[in-house]
Amino acid sequence: MEFLSPDTIGKRVQKSVLAFKNFFRYQKLEKWKEDLQEILNYPLSKYTEDLELRLLDMYLHLTKPIEATHLIDVREITHIGGHIKNRF
Secondary structure (H helix, E strand, O other), rough: OOOOOHHHHHHHHHHHHHHHHHHHHHHHHHHHHHHHHHHHHHHHOOOHHHHHOHHHHHHHHHHHHHHHHHHHHHHHHHHOOOOOOOOO
C-alpha cells in the first residue's frame, strides 16, 4: 500500500469537493432532475428528433462526482493498514 502524505490527501479532498462544486456550477439541481427525467423518457417518446440531450456533457459531469464519492468512501472505510475500520 502506498504512503500518502497529508498534503497529498488534502489535495485529493480538495479535488473531490471541487468535483461537486463544478457539478452544481454546470446546472442547478432542478435542471439535473429535468434532464435525467428527459433521458429516461427519451426511448419511449415519439418526438425524439426535437430533443437535444447533450449526453456526453452530462456523462462527463456525472462521472466526476461519482468518482469523488467513491474516493471519499474508500478513504472513510479503509484504515491506513488496509483493514476495515470498526464502525461500532
